[in-house]
Amino acid sequence: MPEPRVSPAGDGAVAATGAGGAMDLATSEGAARERGPEGPPVPRGTAPGDAGPGGGGPVGRPRGLWADAWRDLRRDPVFVVSALVIVFLVVIAVRPSLIAGGNPLSCDLGRAQEGARPGHPFGFTAQGCDVYTRTVYGARTSVVVGVLASLGVALIGSVLGGLAGFFGGFWDAALSRVTDIFFGIPVVLGGLVLLSVVTSSTVWPVIGFMVLLTWPQLSRIARGSVLSVKQNDFVQAARALGASSTRLLLRHILPNAVAPVIVVATIALSTFIALEATLSYLGVGLKPPAVSWGIDISNASPYIRNSPHMLLWPAGALAVTVLAFIMLGDVVRDALDPKLR
Amino acid sequence: MALLEVTGLHVEFRTRDGTVPAVSGVSYRVDAGETLAVLGESGSGKSVTAQAVMGILDSPPGRITAGRVLFRGQDLLTLKEERRRRIRGAEMAMIFQDALSALNPVLTVGAQLGEMFTVHRGMSRKAARAEAVRLMDRVGIPAAKDRAGDYPHQFSGGMRQRIMIAMALALEPALIIADEPTTALDVTVQAQVMDLLAELRRELAMGLVLITHDLGVVADVADRIVVMYAGRIVESAPVRDIYRRPAHPYTEGLLESVPRVDRKGRELYAIKGLPPNPRRIPPGCAFHPRCPRAREVCRTEVPPQFEVAPERTSACFFWRETPGGTGAPDGTEMRGGTEMPGGTETPGGTRAPGGTEEGDG
Numbered sequence: 005m006p007e008p009r010v011s012p013a014g015d016g017a018v019a020a021t022g023a024g025g026a027m028d029l030a031t032s033e034g035a036a037r038e039r040g041p042e043g044p045p046v047p048r049g050t051a052p053g054d055a056g057p058g059g060g061g062p063v064g065r066p067r068g069l070w071a072d073a074w075r076d077l078r079r080d081p082v083f084v085v086s087a088l089v090i091v092f093l094v095v096i097a098v099r100p101s102l103i104a105g106g107n108p109l110s111c112d113l114g115r116a117q118e119g120a121r122p123g124h125p126f127g128f129t130a131q132g133c134d135v136y137t138r139t140v141y142g143a144r145t146s147v148v149v150g151v152l153a154s155l156g157v158a159l160i161g162s163v164l165g166g167l168a169g170f171f172g173g174f175w176d177a178a179l180s181r182v183t184d185i186f187f188g189i190p191v192v193l194g195g196l197v198l199l200s201v202v203t204s205s206t207v208w209p210v211i212g213f214m215v216l217l218t219w220p221q222l223s224r225i226a227r228g229s230v231l232s233v234k235q236n237d238f239v240q241a242a243r244a245l246g247a248s249s250t251r252l253l254l255r256h257i258l259p260n261a262v263a264p265v266i267v268v269a270t271i272a273l274s275t276f277i278a279l280e281a282t283l284s285y286l287g288v289g290l291k292p293p294a295v296s297w298g299i300d301i302s303n304a305s306p307y308i309r310n311s312p313h314m315l316l317w318p319a320g321a322l323a324v325t326v327l328a329f330i331m332l333g334d335v336v337r338d339a340l341d342p343k344l345r
Numbered sequence: 346m347a348l349l350e351v352t353g354l355h356v357e358f359r360t361r362d363g364t365v366p367a368v369s370g371v372s373y374r375v376d377a378g379e380t381l382a383v384l385g386e387s388g389s390g391k392s393v394t395a396q397a398v399m400g401i402l403d404s405p406p407g408r409i410t411a412g413r414v415l416f417r418g419q420d421l422l423t424l425k426e427e428r429r430r431r432i433r434g435a436e437m438a439m440i441f442q443d444a445l446s447a448l449n450p451v452l453t454v455g456a457q458l459g460e461m462f463t464v465h466r467g468m469s470r471k472a473a474r475a476e477a478v479r480l481m482d483r484v485g486i487p488a489a490k491d492r493a494g495d496y497p498h499q500f501s502g503g504m505r506q507r508i509m510i511a512m513a514l515a516l517e518p519a520l521i522i523a524d525e526p527t528t529a530l531d532v533t534v535q536a537q538v539m540d541l542l543a544e545l546r547r548e549l550a551m552g553l554v555l556i557t558h559d560l561g562v563v564a565d566v567a568d569r570i571v572v573m574y575a576g577r578i579v580e581s582a583p584v585r586d587i588y589r590r591p592a593h594p595y596t597e598g599l600l601e602s603v604p605r606v607d608r609k610g611r612e613l614y615a616i617k618g619l620p621p622n623p624r625r626i627p628p629g630c631a632f633h634p635r636c637p638r639a640r641e642v643c644r645t646e647v648p649p650q651f652e653v654a655p656e657r658t659s660a661c662f663f664w665r666e667t668p669g670g671t672g673a674p675d676g677t678e679m680r681g682g683t684e685m686p687g688g689t690e691t692p693g694g695t696r697a698p699g700g701t702e703e704g705d706g
Contacts, residue, residue, distance in 0.1 A: 052690055070451075072463075096425075119548075194393070214559070236446055237441050237442075237446040237447040238446060238447050238448055238449045240401055240441070240447075241441050241447040241448070241509075241512075242449070243401050243433070244432025244434070244438065244439040244441075245401050245402050245433060245434035245438055245461060245512060245513070246430055246431065246432075246433040246435060246464060246465060247430075247464065248430060251464065255449075255452075255460075256449050256452075258453045259452075260449070260450065260451055265388060326705070
């Protein structure tokens with residue numbers, strides 16, 4: 005007879021199925037555990053069953069998304085180079101006097117448009133100011149505007165977008181329409197209109213304007229990211245085990261949804277630096293006596309044929325800075341995007 | 346008093362193309378210490394019923410339109426969300442099918458397990474961590490102390506499901522709903538996980554609702570079975586009876602479709618046709634287009650629940666013609682004998698080699 009033994013239902017039809025049969029063989033729980041395919045408890049790194057299906061990760065004990073990303077980044081030459089440039093920029097933004105002893109606002113009309121000479125490696129502007137000093141001090145504006153505007157949009161965008169994505173319904177629909185309206189406003193034109201009435205020479209109106217016009221982009225990213233994370237079983241599982249909405253959002257959804265926001269905010273940082281220069285060039289961004297690469301490029305452009313050095317140094321500094329942040333954004337995206345792994 | 350009593354539950358989903366009924370009048374009860382298996386194909390409404398009971402139905406689009414869910418005598422559907430949240434996890438908990446996606450990928454398993462204690466019991470992180478390790482140990486994770494700091498993807502499928510079980514059991518709830526807990530696992534691991542679940546259920550005297558589409562999984566652990574089809578319960582019976590003498594043509598078909606040693610070499614039986622699209626559930630008995638016993642009345646009238654025996658119902662007008670309706674002698678005979686259970690008459694009219702004469706009644 006094929007019936008191996010009497011199962012609780014006394015039924016061969018059951019015992020003959022795979023699971024039923026296997027259960028019969030593994031009557032003792034202890035025995036089943038010891039023979040488990042999960043492998044021996046030690047050593048930890050070599051348990052044969054450990055590379056579970058979908059376990060992904062390369063060998064060498066991956067430690068979750070952030071640690072993984074950091075490990076990848078450290079080895080990436082593009083990251084190392086861009087990070088060094090950015091660290092340098094941040095340092096001179098904080099303490100420009102470290103490498104530039106002069107005062108960017110003290111100018112000598114008698115030396116207007118003069119070329120490079122000892123002590124003044126980049127020459128002088130049309131107003132007789134030292135180009136080197138002004139270029140170094142200009143980094144501060146660019147870094148401050150870029151970083152603060154990025155933080156601002158990341159914060160506002162992810163809070164509004166995240167809440168809309170999580171709760172859905174009316175506020176989600178309302179937010180989507182509002183973002184549509186903002187997408188319809190051309191940034192430079194909006195800047196010309198809005199900032200032309202501002203007389204302050206600080207960076208705040210410029211930062212405020214940038215945040216106002218670009219948060220919808222981040223909120224859209226955050227909303228989409230939260231929506232897709234929300235679909236995951238672990239969110240429902242956490243809810244089934246009694247987690248509150250706040251806990252779901254902060255502990256389960258946010259850490260899983262924040263990566264795309266960081267990536268887009270990092271890439272946007274370079275856009276903000278370029279945008280500040282553009283607005284300043286057009287005369288509506290920072291206003292003298294503020295020191296900005298955009299202002300210097302604007303002032304130098306009429307003299308480009310006679311004294312190109314006045315334009316090339318601040319323009320070159322701007323290009324290098326923007327490039328460094330773009331490269332950083334790129335490698336951060338690669339490191340945080342699980343699909344590219 | 347039953348631990349959980351679901352009465353006349355209706356759930357529908359609102360979609361762009363109109364409302365789709367997912368659950369239409371499901372009733373079942375689970376007593377403390379009892380295992381109820383809910384059996385059905387995908388789309389039969391078994392998971393939606395469980396989500397409605399747990400209160401984690403996505404709404405919108407899902408909506409409970411009628412019914413009661415009594416848990417320890419308290420109607421959960423009328424409770425405030427905050428009260429329900431406190432019940433979830435502490436008094437009733439749920440185990441999900443795929444533990445890889447049901448565990449948060451960015452938190453260590455120790456942190457996730459410990460969260461149960463910090464949230465519901467207000468324990469300190471350190472004490473919660475110790476509890477987490479104790480739980481992992483209890484569900485059979487080797488070197489639990491070292492592994493508590495690992496992330497879910499660093500565990501094998503069986504180990505992950507054990508962690509999922511540990512999370513559900515953390516606060517020793519009175520009721521566990523396990524939604525296909527072994528479907529994503531290898532057959533050998535399935536058996537271990539089922540054994541573990543059954544053992545812990547016994548130890549803690551919990552009620553267990555086991556949702557599955559695998560007849561083999563439930564046979565050894567369930568006390569009673571309800572079979573669902575197209576959002577309705579078609580048969581409800583103690584586990585012994587249902588395997589030996591199904592009282593609904595759908596259950597008959599399911600049992601026929603299980604591969605069996607004594608039918609080796611023969612073509613495997615399959616129920617004709619496909620499960621109905623929930624948007625277009627056939628009128629009358631939803632199973633009639635696929636049913637070998639269907640007659641005219643099945644096309645027009647929805648069959649009520651007929652009482653086949655005490656504790657046993659069938660939603661078939663012709664349950665008397667099924668093996669379950671043809672009387673008890675069949676079963677008593679078999680219990681002592683060495684006869685193969687394939688003796689009952691198959692819907693196609695063919696006869697298994699070991700057939701018993703009593704099958705005809």
